[in-house]
Amino acid sequence: MADKNELTIVTDKETEFSSLTQRMDDDRDLRNLSAYKMKTLDGTKDMPGVSNVTLPEPALFISKTIAILSGVQRQPVVEADEKTMKDSDTSFIEGFIEDMEYEIDSYLNQKGEIPAFNFHADIACARGRIAEQIVTRVESGVYIPDVRPLDTRYFTYELGTKGMLWGAVKTWRTKAWIDEEYPEAYFSGKTGIVRDIWNKKENVIYVDDREIKRQPNIYKKPPFTLQIVPAGSVLKDQDNLKYTGESVYEMLRKIFPELNFIASTLKTLNYGLFKPPLSRASKLGEEATPPESYPGDPGSVTSVEMPGAIQPVFTPDIRRFTTLYNQIIKEEADKAGYSLMDFGGLLWPMSEVALARLARGKLELLLPRLQALALLYQARYRMIIEQYLAIGETLKLGELGHRREYPPAKLEGEYTIKFRFFTTHPEEQASLAAIGTALIPFVSEDYIRTDILKLPNPDGEKMKKRAEQAEQMDPAILLYNQCHSLVDVDRDIEAKLVLQRLVSLLRQRRMATTLPQGQEGEPRVPERPEGKQLMPLFAGAGGGRPAPPAEEE
Numbered sequence: 001m002a003d004k005n006e007l008t009i010v011t012d013k014e015t016e017f018s019s020l021t022q023r024m025d026d027d028r029d030l031r032n033l034s035a036y037k038m039k040t041l042d043g044t045k046d047m048p049g050v051s052n053v054t055l056p057e058p059a060l061f062i063s064k065t066i067a068i069l070s071g072v073q074r075q076p077v078v079e080a081d082e083k084t085m086k087d088s089d090t091s092f093i094e095g096f097i098e099d100m101e102y103e104i105d106s107y108l109n110q111k112g113e114i115p116a117f118n119f120h121a122d123i124a125c126a127r128g129r130i131a132e133q134i135v136t137r138v139e140s141g142v143y144i145p146d147v148r149p150l151d152t153r154y155f156t157y158e159l160g161t162k163g164m165l166w167g168a169v170k171t172w173r174t175k176a177w178i179d180e181e182y183p184e185a186y187f188s189g190k191t192g193i194v195r196d197i198w199n200k201k202e203n204v205i206y207v208d209d210r211e212i213k214r215q216p217n218i219y220k221k222p223p224f225t226l227q228i229v230p231a232g233s234v235l236k237d238q239d240n241l242k243y244t245g246e247s248v249y250e251m252l253r254k255i256f257p258e259l260n261f262i263a264s265t266l267k268t269l270n271y272g273l274f275k276p277p278l279s280r281a282s283k284l285g286e287e288a289t290p291p292e293s294y295p296g297d298p299g300s301v302t303s304v305e306m307p308g309a310i311q312p313v314f315t316p317d318i319r320r321f322t323t324l325y326n327q328i329i330k331e332e333a334d335k336a337g338y339s340l341m342d343f344g345g346l347l348w349p350m351s352e353v354a355l356a357r358l359a360r361g362k363l364e365l366l367l368p369r370l371q372a373l374a375l376l377y378q379a380r381y382r383m384i385i386e387q388y389l390a391i392g393e394t395l396k397l398g399e400l401g402h403r404r405e406y407p408p409a410k411l412e413g414e415y416t417i418k419f420r421f422f423t424t425h426p427e428e429q430a431s432l433a434a435i436g437t438a439l440i441p442f443v444s445e446d447y448i449r450t451d452i453l454k455l456p457n458p459d460g461e462k463m464k465k466r467a468e469q470a471e472q473m474d475p476a477i478l479l480y481n482q483c484h485s486l487v488d489v490d491r492d493i494e495a496k497l498v499l500q501r502l503v504s505l506l507r508q509r510r511m512a513t514t515l516p517q518g519q520e521g522e523p524r525v526p527e528r529p530e531g532k533q534l535m536p537l538f539a540g541a542g543g544g545r546p547a548p549p550a551e552e553e
Contacts, residue, residue: 006197006204007211010168013156019242024127024153027249030058031126036260051271053263057333058249058256062125065248069121069366072421074377075457080415090415096406097381097417099398103145119149120376124229124369127152128245130376131226133169133196135219136387143395147380150224157226166199167224178207185212198222219387225379231368248365255333262326269319374419385411422454429453476505 004012014021036054038047076097078090105115113119120130129152137144154170173194178187185192185207195206200221205213217223232246249256388395389408396403436448445465449458471478479502486495 006166006168006199007195007206007209009158009166010156010195010197013158013168014170017156017241019239020244021153023242024247026253027126027247028153030249030253030256031062033059036257036264038261038264049268050264051267053260053267055256055259055263057259058252061252062248065125065365066122069125069369070118072366072370074117074373075420075422076381077418077420078415079418080413085413085415089410089413092406092410093415093417095404096385096397096411099404099406100145100381100384102399103143103397104147107145107147108149113149116147116149117373120373121369123149123152124372125248128229128231128247129155129226130229130372131155131157131167131224132376132380133167134223134225134380134383134387136384136391137218138391138393143391143397147384152226155224155226157222157224159226164222164224164226166197167222167226168195168197170195182207182212185210198224219390223383223387225376225383227372227376227379229368229372248369252333255329258329259326259333262322262329265318265322269322370421374421377419378417381417476502476509479505 033054033056036052038050038052039045040047076094078093078097080090101116108114108116116132120132124130131150131152133148133150135146135148137146148169150169155167156170157167158165171194172191173181174191175187175189178185178192178194182205187207189208192208197204197206198217201217203213203215203217204211228245232250233240233243235243388406389411392408394405394407396405398404432453436452439448439452446458446462449455449461455461467481471481479498483495483498483502486492486498
């Protein structure tokens with residue numbers, strides 16, 4: 001940024017991004033339900049005499065998508081070579097990530113903002129690009145977990161071959177905020193545009209295009225993370241920018257106005273039914289004077305010169321063709337977004353395959369956004385750990401009462417940070433569980449736990465399952481575990497009773513010498529249960545359509 005001043009470079013890039021930001025603004029208008037106005041056939045003027053309708057579908061669609069994406073559970077997973085890091089070391093780093101996430105959300109809450117993941121889920125759906133500004137630091141001995149989720153509509157940047165060259169955040173701030181944050185600005189207006197610009201060397205602040213502050217960049221690189229949602233076009237045409245990093249409206253952007261057109265048409269036609277156009281036959285023909293009042297008002301009596309003198313004016317059957325068009329548009333909307341079932345419109349039982357198919361349809365819409373979120377969070381914690389190591393102090397993080405110390409040295413080393421995402425929706429879990437049950441005779445339980453059910457901790461569940469099987473195989477193990485559980489909750493009398501029974505059982509085993517060798521106390525491994533279907537696997541798999549009846553012999 002040496003040849004031009006920072007502000008000029010940023011405003012030039014804003015102009016370059018104009019087609020992308022215009023798409024974002026159009027999507028914003030859909031979401032905010034901007035009033036629909038039917039246009040004339042050439043699209044240049046508003047159609048007169050139309051009762052316009054703005055349906056809530058765009059807001060309902062994106063709210064549903066954001067709610068599903070925000071409800072996805074996530075778990076950090078740190079992996080490293082066993083020769084260089086122990087499991088306890090990777091678990092320590094996972095704990096650091098979880099406690100840091102709590103600190104970040106608490107800091108955002110103090111500023112009146114929503115948790116970071118919810119913010120990113122919204123932006124990933126609405127904008128197609130997600131970003132953060134990460135400026136963690138220590139002030140007066142207090143650690144500030146300053147991680148700011150950004151609305152990428154107002155984030156401008158330049159990428160190079162080795163990462164981000166510079167980034168700029170544009171915000172609107174009140175006079176009170178500017179006076180407190182930048183008293184040197186001597187700001188006199190009510191609100192001002194603040195541009196926070198970072199390059200590899202400096203941080204420069206502009207308020208209403210006037211430089212207010214310039215300071216060295218202590219992070220040695222722009223403190224931003226950016227991830228573009230892998231949805232849209234990857235073509236390299238010169239004007240392709242607006243088609244990259246698409247929002248969830250990608251396939252529906254042209255459909256929602258058509259739904260409003262249909263609703264407006266039907267509403268206008270219904271208004272016309274109250275007083276439809278009429279023709280009145282008269283001997284005078286066109287020279288006849290029209291009646292002063294509408295002849296069809298309730299309770300009125302109209303005299304006519306001859307039978308059938310008043311007839312409705314012929315109009316094309318617009319209603320029928322509008323209904324057919326509505327059916328076409330609805331089908332296309334279901335293909336591009338969510339079906340009626342996702343909004344609670346279907347009540348009859350469905351098979352697990354049908355539920356899984358619907359879940360897969362939602363996953364196809366959410367998967368690019370989950371990928372972007374995972375990559376953003378990987379980059380986030382890499383940058384946070386870099387800044388934490390630069391601070392070089394052992395700090396306490398986490399919830400009150402459960403705060404833990406994190407020496408910087410224990411965060412060093414070579415390791416990979418990943419995030420596992422999983423859902424807790426009962427319908428999806430039920431469908432996956434039924435499919436997993438059907439696969440029991442053919443695949444391992446590890447495959448079912450990991451690849452079908454996608455449990456957040458499949459190895460932990462395996463150990464729990466083995467512990468339960470051990471209790472089923474040997475009652476002594478069950479009594480031993482029960483005794484310890486009762487001691488842990490200070491139920492000592494019951495624990496002693498269970499202990500007495502355990503001791504008695506062990507004595508019986510020692511005294512049982514009359515049984516043949518190997519017969520007494522031989523643990524019996526429980527047989528693997530056969531798969532039992534709790535719900536039909538394929539019947540009714542077509543969105544509630546019943547299976548065809550069996551033919552009679």
